[in-house]
Amino acid sequence: MRARALLAVAALIPALALLQPGRASAEILQLRIAQQFGIAYLPLIVAKEQKLIEKHSVANGLPETKVEWLRLSGAAAMNDSLISGGLDFATAGVAPAILTWDKTRGKTDITLISSLGSMPNILTTNNPSVKTIKDFTDKDRIALPSVKVGFQPIVLQIAAEKAFGKYDKLDDLTVSLPHPDATTAILSGTGGITAHFTSPPFMEQQLESGKAHAVLNSYDVLGGPHTFNVVYATKKFATDNPKTIDAFVAALDEANAWIKANPKEAAQLYIAAENSKLDPAFIERIIRDPQINFTTAPERVDVFSDFEYRIGLIKQKPTWKELFQPGLHAKGGS
Numbered sequence: 001m002r003a004r005a006l007l008a009v010a011a012l013i014p015a016l017a018l019l020q021p022g023r024a025s026a027e028i029l030q031l032r033i034a035q036q037f038g039i040a041y042l043p044l045i046v047a048k049e050q051k052l053i054e055k056h057s058v059a060n061g062l063p064e065t066k067v068e069w070l071r072l073s074g075a076a077a078m079n080d081s082l083i084s085g086g087l088d089f090a091t092a093g094v095a096p097a098i099l100t101w102d103k104t105r106g107k108t109d110i111t112l113i114s115s116l117g118s119m120p121n122i123l124t125t126n127n128p129s130v131k132t133i134k135d136f137t138d139k140d141r142i143a144l145p146s147v148k149v150g151f152q153p154i155v156l157q158i159a160a161e162k163a164f165g166k167y168d169k170l171d172d173l174t175v176s177l178p179h180p181d182a183t184t185a186i187l188s189g190t191g192g193i194t195a196h197f198t199s200p201p202f203m204e205q206q207l208e209s210g211k212a213h214a215v216l217n218s219y220d221v222l223g224g225p226h227t228f229n230v231v232y233a234t235k236k237f238a239t240d241n242p243k244t245i246d247a248f249v250a251a252l253d254e255a256n257a258w259i260k261a262n263p264k265e266a267a268q269l270y271i272a273a274e275n276s277k278l279d280p281a282f283i284e285r286i287i288r289d290p291q292i293n294f295t296t297a298p299e300r301v302d303v304f305s306d307f308e309y310r311i312g313l314i315k316q317k318p319t320w321k322e323l324f325q326p327g328l329h330a331k332g333g334s
Helices: 002-018 039-049 052-059 075-084 094-103 151-164 179-188 202-209 218-222 235-240 242-261 263-274 280-288 301-310 326-331
Strands: 030-035 066-071 090-093 110-118 122-125 142-144 174-176 195-198 213-217 227-234
Touching: 030 039, 039 052, 039 110, 039 227, 039 242, 039 263, 039 280, 052 066, 052 242, 075 090, 075 094, 075 227, 090 094, 094 110, 094 151, 094 227, 094 301, 110 235, 110 242, 110 326, 122 202, 142 151, 142 179, 151 195, 151 218, 151 301, 179 195, 179 202, 195 202, 202 213, 202 280, 213 218, 227 235, 235 242, 242 263, 242 326, 263 280
Parallel strands: 030 066, 030 090, 142 174, 142 195
Antiparallel strands: 090 227, 110 227, 122 195, 122 213
């Protein structure tokens, strides 16, 4: 009897080992993803609606992963939830994500999982006297989602350095205001806001109204197409769940290909999923914009790292390969 009991315990040892945390064979079965609002997050919306992450998890030899989708606004809330363990994947602009990478080095340690695509942000104004950023005066106020360290303020600082030789030249004119509120202010001409550095669909709403015009395009500032938003996670999570990471990137690649092949259907899916009141034809025009490229490959990320390091926002200057998890390195980023 004692011999049979010992044999039974011995037989259980391999199975128990598979359940130990941190082993690749014991990857998570529930993935928690937080996204923000806007067309920049369309690949995630498509992946959610078409259950592409679940599909590629099974194809990668994993049980079907259960995906929980969360809505958070702003990098601060994302980071707090990620670091506390309440979230597996966070999303934010590439510029603040680099700041988070630097601040968590040697502590939580994060790694960027994938780009969500390249798309321009445009600085608009309802002030007819402003043709370039050199025309702004003390009477102007430039609305940004967050001042100083968000995506738009970093790009504005890069532009100011080129125009004035002083990167913080326009900082005193900037105010924090959510994109929808800033768009309302620009279109109504109230609230003292005369300019807004913004992204799709808000910039198109303003420009197509005829009440605002473009002052600068972020593609011009950075020398070409650049990554806008990224997905990131803790390095431990990425190391412990390599098949899940690969399945997630494959799901985004499939979503991106579907968006490009089916822009009309993608617009309709976005409207339905977001319960948006925007015209589907308006969203379709944005998706078809040749400047917008939904891709997982990083573009011009090094430009952000170089600038943030040079002005002292980050202590170490990473290359894009140091920022992104190894599975993305073969995509030929920059």
